[in-house]
Amino acid sequence: MAHRRRPPTSMPQHLPVSACNALIRRSIDLCRLYRHAATACEPGLRMVLNDNAHTLDLLIADLQAQLRARGGRPCEYGSWRGAAHRHLAGWLTRTAARRDSAWIRVLAHAESALLRRFEQAVVAAPVESALVLRRQLPRLRGIHLDMHSLAGTARY
Incomplete structure (x- = not known):
């Protein structure tokens, strides 16, 4: 019996919905952590934290719109973990x-973790999804620079 060769399966064009939702969920968790921290900080820092939360709101809305556009x-x-972390950090x-x-320190650590997740997703994602995620990286890197410059000036 001769073996038939299977046609090559096409590569997926998009990041799986579950992986995209995991990034959205982590982003929501971080956004809520920023808003929670802003209520407890002095007014100058509050403004920076609220700006970072707003940037995350835009990132989340973009990812949600992309997922809706492809039927997801x-x-x-x-997540419940994000809520627990927020309350514990508070x-x-x-x-x-x-x-x-x-x-x-708490926000800088959480922000670095989110940035790493996005960078890992860009590497693992199919080309089309990687482009969508790559467009979000400047926003995350901007927050990263904000938080780490603040962490560098905060003496602890």
């Missing part, structure tokens, strides 16, 4: 001597 159902809420920073510095 984007998530609208963060509790821990209340006990810190320098609350603003503590919030900056």
Whole structure:
């Protein structure tokens, strides 16, 4: 019996919905963490944190729109882990001597983790999805620079 050669399967064009929703969910979690931190910080830092939250709102809306455009159902809420982390971070920073510095460290760490996830997704994603995700990287890198310059000036 001769073996028939299978036609090559085409590569997927898009990031799976679950992977896209995981990025959206993490972004929502970070956005909520920024907003929570902003309520506890001094007015100058509050303005920076609210600006970063707004940038994340735009990123989330773009990703959700992209997912809807290709027939997917984007998530609208963060994760239970994000909520737990937000409450734990709020509790821990209340006990810190320098609350603003503590919030900056928490946010810088969470922001770096989100940036890494996006960069990993860009590498793993099919070409078309990688382009969509790559367009979000300047926003995330801008937040990254903000937070790490603040972390560098915050003495702890």
